[in-house]
Amino acid sequence: MKEDLLKIKSYLLSGVSFAIPFIACGGILIATAIALAPKAATGNGFSDFSQSPTLKLILDIGVTAFTLMLPVLAGYISHAMAGKPGLVAGFIGGYLAGHLGYLPNGKEISAGFLGALLAGLLAGWTVNQCKKIPVPKYLKPIMPILIIPILSAGFVGVIMLKVIGIPIAEFMGFLGKWLETMGHGNALILAAILGGMIAFDMGGPVNKTAFFFGSAMISQGNFFVMGAVAAAICTPPLGLGLATLLNGKLWNEEDREAGKAAFAMGMICITEGAIPFAASDPVRVIPCIMGGSMLASCIAMFGGVGNHAPHGGPIVLPVIDHRLMYVVAIAAGTIATALAINFLKSRQQKTSVA
Amino acid sequence: MKIVAVTACPTGIAHTYMAAEKLEKTAKSLGHQIKVETQGAMGIENELSASEIKEADGVIFAVDIEVEQRERFAGKKVVQVPVQLAIKDPKSVLAKLG
Numbered sequence: 001m002k003e004d005l006l007k008i009k010s011y012l013l014s015g016v017s018f019a020i021p022f023i024a025c026g027g028i029l030i031a032t033a034i035a036l037a038p039k040a041a042t043g044n045g046f047s048d049f050s051q052s053p054t055l056k057l058i059l060d061i062g063v064t065a066f067t068l069m070l071p072v073l074a075g076y077i078s079h080a081m082a083g084k085p086g087l088v089a090g091f092i093g094g095y096l097a098g099h100l101g102y103l104p105n106g107k108e109i110s111a112g113f114l115g116a117l118l119a120g121l122l123a124g125w126t127v128n129q130c131k132k133i134p135v136p137k138y139l140k141p142i143m144p145i146l147i148i149p150i151l152s153a154g155f156v157g158v159i160m161l162k163v164i165g166i167p168i169a170e171f172m173g174f175l176g177k178w179l180e181t182m183g184h185g186n187a188l189i190l191a192a193i194l195g196g197m198i199a200f201d202m203g204g205p206v207n208k209t210a211f212f213f214g215s216a217m218i219s220q221g222n223f224f225v226m227g228a229v230a231a232a233i234c235t236p237p238l239g240l241g242l243a244t245l246l247n248g249k250l251w252n253e254e255d256r257e258a259g260k261a262a263f264a265m266g267m268i269c270i271t272e273g274a275i276p277f278a279a280s281d282p283v284r285v286i287p288c289i290m291g292g293s294m295l296a297s298c299i300a301m302f303g304g305v306g307n308h309a310p311h312g313g314p315i316v317l318p319v320i321d322h323r324l325m326y327v328v329a330i331a332a333g334t335i336a337t338a339l340a341i342n343f344l345k346s347r348q349q350k351t352s353v354a
Numbered sequence: 355m356k357i358v359a360v361t362a363c364p365t366g367i368a369h370t371y372m373a374a375e376k377l378e379k380t381a382k383s384l385g386h387q388i389k390v391e392t393q394g395a396m397g398i399e400n401e402l403s404a405s406e407i408k409e410a411d412g413v414i415f416a417v418d419i420e421v422e423q424r425e426r427f428a429g430k431k432v433v434q435v436p437v438q439l440a441i442k443d444p445k446s447v448l449a450k451l452g
Contacts, residue, residue: 013364014419020365021395080420203365275368279441 008121015077015120016208022069023208024270027311029062034309035318066310070098070113074120081124082131085144089127089152093119096160100169110219111160111168113212118168119160126152172216187224187301194225195232195297199289202236203272215310223306223321228297230269230312230320231305231329235296236289237273238266238330239337243345246338250345255280266334269313284348288340296333300326357381357388357451358402359414360421363437366394373416373440374400380444393422402426412451416440 033055038048049056074094078086097115102108130148139147159165197210214229244251244259251259258276265273278285303325309316313330320326359377363369374390381388391402407413407426415421415434433450440447 010417010419017362017364017366017395017419272365272367275365276372279369279372279438 011080014080018076019073026065031309031311033059070116071095074116077120078123082127086127088149089123093156100165191228191297191301195294198232199293226307227305228301230307231300232293232297234313235333237262238334243338292333292337299329358410359390362393362417370394376444
């Protein structure tokens with residue numbers, strides 16, 4: 001059982017590894033376009049692109065990268081499980097997870113990240129079952145190029161469209177509604193949980209779950225969740241970078257080099273910059289960065305920070321509502337992370353000398 | 355002993371290369387010959403050739419994701435460990451080759 005779970009984790013991470021460049025590319029392009037466009041006079045704070053075709057172009061390219069991300073994610077989860085024949089069912093399942101149809105008001109129904117993960121696993125499993133069908137020798141060559149793609153894509157497509165897709169999409173919508181009705185206290189708890197998730201695996205599946213939740217809430221019209229997430233994403237690398245600058249003696253030369261890289265990655269909001277530190281000293285580093293991110297996300301939520309772009313860190317500042325609180329949140333999280341880790345490091349060195 | 359290894363982590367920008375470096379250093383200090391292929395965000399780098407794989411006495415996969423082109427290693431005895439272990443304790447990983 002445990003081995004099966006580890007296998008599934010490895011499949012999911014394989015898919016995520018292919019999807020990451022799409023997330024970074026789409027996130028930054030969308031953030032840039034939204035940041036530079038004027039706010040619409042009407043509506044709930046969406047940007048107005050009617051006057052700026054260039055920005056609309058950048059936005060469209062970014063949205064394309066984000067749209068492709070779901071099929072790529074599901075496709076390569078399935079690919080990891082079932083090899084080449086798995087790609088087609090995975091891509092189709094992932095695409096359908098993002099395009100389940102339209103609501104009466106013209107809004108698209110999407111099962112998002114969660115839907116794509118399930119679609120990928122389902123596709124890989126289906127293809128592996130198809131491979132077991134006993135066929136006469138003369139049919140063997142057409143199995144991988146004809147029979148398996150049609151059978152598996154058909155099955156996955158029907159399941160996504162008719163069985164699990166809509167419930168997942170409704171669940172996401174329900175979460176959005178629930179958040180809107182939530183009071184300040186509950187919102188802070190949510191912000192703390194999301195902040196902790198963001199820092200916990202630094203860009204891994206837990207982090208991405210929180211991130212996708214935040215970006216899904218943007219399309220539901222709730223910008224506060226992404227505001228909290230955006231502040232939390234950048235504090236682990238920024239905080240660790242700051243820590244190496246504050247007290248270089250506590251860190252070895254490799255760490256100091258990694259610290260500069262981490263600082264740069266923090267500015268453009270790549271939590272992965274914290275990984276080299278966490279790898280060499282997970283017991284101290286992970287709690288510190290989780291604490292810092294939780295603090296940042298709570299301050300952002302408390303200060304009513306809203307974020308209109310599915311990306312985080314200092315570079316999305318132009319699309320932030322309540323910018324001052326956003327900066328305060330990031331600064332507080334960064335400083336808290338740096339002080340906490342340097343404190344733990346200095347205690348460790350004292351005990352090892354004594 | 356001749357060793358070939360593959361390292362790969364989900365993000366493919368940090369762990370993959372740290373593990374490769376650790377394995378190389380440790381194997382050399384123990385007097386082994388080693389070549390490590392990295393499957394990171396840049397794709398396959400320092401690719402292992404068919405003859406290198408054929409001649410190897412041992413194969414190590416230090417990976418958290420599925421190895422690409424795994425079929426190249428068909429018939430070889432493979433020691434598979436999480437990337438973390440190769441970074442933290444490369445000696446124990448090499449010891450598993452026996």
